[in-house]
Amino acid sequence: xxxxxxxxxxxxxxxxxxxxxxxxxxGADWALRAAYERYGGLIYRxxxxxxxxxxxxxxxxxxxxxxxxxxxxxxxxxxxxxxxxLVGIVRRQVxxxxxxxEREQRTVEAVTRVAEPPWQADPGEHADLVxxxxxxxxxxxxxxxxxRRVLELAFYDDLTHQQIAGMTGLPLGTVKSHVRRxxxxxxxxxxxxGVQPA
Amino acid sequence: MSSPHDRDVHARAQDDLASLALGExxxxxxxxxxxxxxxxxxELAAYHHVVELARSGDRVDDGAVPPPAVWERIEAAVTTPxxxxxxxxxxxxPSRRLRHGWLAAAATVLVLGAGxxxxxxxxxxxxxxxxQTARASLHAQPGSTENxxxxxxxxxxxxxxxxxxxxxxxxxxxGYYEVWLYAPSSNTMVAVGTLGTxxxxxxxxxxxxxxxxxxxxxxxxxxxxxxxxxxRSVLQGPLDR
Numbered sequence: 154x155x156x157x158x159x160x161x162x163x164x165x166x167x168x169x170x171x172x173x174x175x176x177x178x179x180g181a182d183w184a185l186r187a188a189y190e191r192y193g194g195l196i197y198r199x200x201x202x203x204x205x206x207x208x209x210x211x212x213x214x215x216x217x218x219x220x221x222x223x224x225x226x227x228x229x230x231x232x233x234x235x236x237x238x239l240v241g242i243v244r245r246q247v248x249x250x251x252x253x254x255e256r257e258q259r260t261v262e263a264v265t266r267v268a269e270p271p272w273q274a275d276p277g278e279h280a281d282l283v284x285x286x287x288x289x290x291x292x293x294x295x296x297x298x299x300x301r302r303v304l305e306l307a308f309y310d311d312l313t314h315q316q317i318a319g320m321t322g323l324p325l326g327t328v329k330s331h332v333r334r335x336x337x338x339x340x341x342x343x344x345x346x347g348v349q350p351a
Numbered sequence: 352m353s354s355p356h357d358r359d360v361h362a363r364a365q366d367d368l369a370s371l372a373l374g375e376x377x378x379x380x381x382x383x384x385x386x387x388x389x390x391x392x393x394e395l396a397a398y399h400h401v402v403e404l405a406r407s408g409d410r411v412d413d414g415a416v417p418p419p420a421v422w423e424r425i426e427a428a429v430t431t432p433x434x435x436x437x438x439x440x441x442x443x444x445p446s447r448r449l450r451h452g453w454l455a456a457a458a459t460v461l462v463l464g465a466g467x468x469x470x471x472x473x474x475x476x477x478x479x480x481x482x483q484t485a486r487a488s489l490h491a492q493p494g495s496t497e498n499x500x501x502x503x504x505x506x507x508x509x510x511x512x513x514x515x516x517x518x519x520x521x522x523x524x525x526g527y528y529e530v531w532l533y534a535p536s537s538n539t540m541v542a543v544g545t546l547g548t549x550x551x552x553x554x555x556x557x558x559x560x561x562x563x564x565x566x567x568x569x570x571x572x573x574x575x576x577x578x579x580x581x582x583r584s585v586l587q588g589p590l591d592r
Contacts, residue, residue: 168540168581169538169540171581172540172569172581172584172587173535173538175492175493176587179492182589183567183589185425185429186422187536187567188535189422190535190536193421193422194414194415197415197417198413198415210417211418211420211421214417214421215421215425215428218425219425219428219429222425223429285404286407287408288404289404289405289408290408293405304405307373308373308402308405308406313375314370332369332370333366333368333369333370336369336372336373336398336401337369339401339405340398340401343400343404344397
């Protein structure tokens with residue numbers, strides 16, 4: 154397969170990911186800030202979507218990075234991406250917090266007889282779905298512009314490849330190639346950083 | 352077991368899986384293959400799942416970022432008393448300065464570069480200023496020998512910015528050493544050139560590279576295997592000033 158600019162960009166970004174992960178595990182003095190710049194937004198958005206109170210999302214974001222930095226020697230770059238490891242930490246933080254909220258909610262219900270608990274199922278499952286959606290959305294936002302635009306038209310406007318070609322002026326083959334590369338990238342991100350399916 | 356023709360259909364099916372997951376029509380031959388091929392079916396299921404996550408997550412990524420206070424609290428929580436001594440011959444700056452060095456660099460160049468997008472190269476003819484020199488101490492990375500170190504400096508030149516890298520202790524090997532600039536925030540890196548035999552090199556920072564973003568200098572050990580991608584970091588350090 155020939156290498157296109159978008160692939161080179163991706164290769165560089167995968168490399169950079171490894172450089173950052175190694176520096177983080179090694180405790181390089183710039184690595185915590187760099188990891189926060191790269192993943193802070195995603196971690197915060199995961200916390201915010203899972204916990205309705207903004208102050209709690211901020212607290213969980215803070216706790217995630219502090220405990221990641223303090224526990225950096227337990228991170229093994231050979232076993233997974235730094236992003237995936239951070240997502241695992243924020244997930245535990247969020248689920249713990251949701252369990253506390255759920256207990257409080259039950260207590261309130263017992264007193265007031267309000268029906269419908271906020272989480273029908275396990276809070277962990279709810280958090281996992283939120284996390285996976287955000288990881289895919291985050292990966293989409295990071296795609297090269299044209300790839301992202303093509304996928305957005307396919308996802309949200311439900312357009313066929315032919316319609317996307319007509320709308321963007323791109324040749325049909327190029328649309329298909331953007332779809333293939335872009336979706337493969339989203340999938341890779343989800344597999345690397347997402348909550349691993351059981 | 353499979354014939355060349357089967358392998359060809361399989362390859363085409365692999366190319367069509369993403370389109371299929373989005374509900375596109377594909378050739379009957381490919382559809383028939385996917386229905387009967389375990390690997391294609393599994394991959395299609397993974398693509399379907401990702402498409403569903405993307406569609407159901409419409410607008411969930413509002414791009415919200417944590418307020419600045421969150422970073423301040425993280426930094427306060429992990430700040431420990433300064434170590435007694437910096438590693439010999441590597442960094443002589445006080446640790447506090449080191450930690451904030453890149454922030455200071457970014458802030459400073461924004462002022463100096465007034466209207467030119469910070470470090471962004473391209474304002475030729477500004478010549479005279481020598482104040483913009485930035486420096487990076489390069490530390491040995493895990494897996495490289497202990498006594499390896501280096502220094503990188505950046506200074507304005509007639510062609511934008513010039514990067515000088517001097518290293519010592521890099522072992523001679525059947526390969527070469529490549530110098531990179533790394534941007535943590537966008538998580539990208541650019542190759543700037545190959546170190547000479549003396550472990551030194553002078554490079555022009557590629558046009559359009561904003562050094563306030565690409566503020567980490569990295570040296571990697573590369574093999575002569577036709578793979579130009581970054582292979583293994585041996586030295587690294589952030590530009591400071």
